[in-house]
Amino acid sequence: METGIFMPTVISIKDKKKTIKGEIxxxxxxARGNVIEVNTEDSERFYFIYYKNTLIYGNKLDKVEEGSFIDKAFYEGIVIxxxxxxxxxxxxxxxxTIPNKNKLFSQLQIHYSLEEMAYIATTxxxxxEKEQIITIIDKVYFHFRRNGSFMKSFQVIQILSDFSPTLKSAQERMNLQEFNKYRDLYxxxxxxxxxxxxxLFVELQCFKDRINPEKQLLLKDILREQDGLAELLLWLExxxxxxxxxxxxxxTTIALRLVSMEEWMQILVQAQINPFRELSDSKRIIEKMIQTGNYENAALSLxxxxxxxxxxxxxxxxxxxENSDSRFVIGHLEEFISLMKQLPDGENPSKLEQRVSQIVVxxxxxxxxxSVHEKLLPFQKLLPNSEVIRKIDKMLTLIEDPDRMMELGDYYADFKQFDKAIDxxxxxxxxxxxxxxxxxxxxKMYQYxxxxxxxxxxxxxxxQLQSSQELG
Incomplete structure (x- = not known):
């Protein structure tokens, strides 16, 4: 079901001296990385990589390569x-603002640990180019090894091995004797x-296999130390x-730090969670929507x-x-028919007729x-005495009768279908x-x-015709 309360997230991209508008x-x-896909006004696609909610890099891509981090994120990650x-x-x-590509890795060294930089490079x-990323990771690996930090150098070579499983040099280094105790430990x-x-290794392993109950519990513990957004998305998934x-x-407490209560209710609806059963405050929120005239947003929740x-x-x-726009009602006709079935007996017949007439128009x-007749069949059962539905039934009998086109035209005129009436x-x-x-x-139709x-x-x-008849 669509969620009309949600609006597109607009973003501006500054690339050198020009600014490009787009929508996410x-x-x-x-895990710790996010990927954002943006469609610009010129229908170009930009992709941006974040690490711990901080922009790393991004740019326009004509195609996302299969097996790349972006492809993997949208295939294996939590997607919104x-x-x-x-x-x-x-x-x-x-x-x-798109970062300077030539200075990117030197900037990453300032803000992140070398192990993190090695992983970020893989994203x-x-x-x-893949070879450039491998070179960056190799430099980190050899830096740790020269300094005697064998545990960290092993962690980095694991990152490289995961990034490029067919890289022979990475596999050979993974099996070095000096790494035996670390390999055994893992x-x-x-x-x-x-x-x-x-x-980092544990978080990645848990995220990749988050369907596993034990790993999911551990992942929740890890995410609990973060800003709450990833934990919330994991829960929703x-x-x-x-x-x-x-x-x-x-x-709900976490969500309300990020969105309004109305938006949270709609998020729950999208996840097929009944907010009217789960949230004690939901009726008050819906009543507030009604009071402020947000009938359609209230409908999308209900x-x-x-x-x-x-x-x-x-x-x-x-x-x-009574108050939702008729075009909106038509877009959700089956749900509104269910709504009508819930309404108590004794509804105002004239108001019901007026709404059905608007829908028919x-x-x-x-x-x-x-097609209109078929769409109205559920209403026919609910409103057996409806004059509007009777008219449609009558029109259906006239449509193939060339001798009764005037009568059919009058019915079309009643429903403001002036072109069809003219025909x-x-x-x-x-x-x-x-x-x-x-x-x-x-x-008269042209006047209307x-x-x-x-x-x-x-x-x-x-x-002229009237005058001729009178003379005749």
């Missing part, structure tokens, strides 16, 4: 698609034991997959859970039905009579060229359409 169309979290309010906290700044394989120890020594809601109060709502929501449902603009009256005018009645009706010259022309023809 999706983002992916992959636009429009979604959590895209905003994923991009701390609404304006991005940039869409923007740098193979024999559990992840919690490795966590203090190599938190788990709930969407398993449809089991737990710790809602805790994650419609998926109509059958689970208590009777205390009946008045809210009635207001949503819009449906006739885009669909033929047969019917033209047919009748051709069959009875001396009859002034269809000509007069055509003139605001086509003054055409209306006057047919008014003149009508007057």
């Amino acid at each position: 169309i999706r983002a992916a979290i992959f 698609k636009s429009p979604h309010p959590l895209l905003t906290p994923l991009t701390p700044n609404s304006s991005i 940039l394989d869409s923007f740098f 193979q024999s120890s559990n992840l919690p034991s490795i966590l203090k020594t190599d938190p 788990n709930v969407e997959k398993n449809q089991k809601v737990h710790a809602i109060e805790k994650y 419609l998926n859970f109509i059958s689970d709502l208590p009777t205390c929501y009946d008045e809210i449902l009635r207001k949503v039905w 819009i449906l006739l603009e885009k669909h033929g009579l047969v 019917c009256f033209f047919w009748e005018m051709e069959l009875q060229p001396q009859n002034p009645s269809p000509v007069w009706k055509i003139s 359409k605001g086509m003054v010259k055409e209306a006057a022309a047919y008014q003149k023809i009508y007057a």
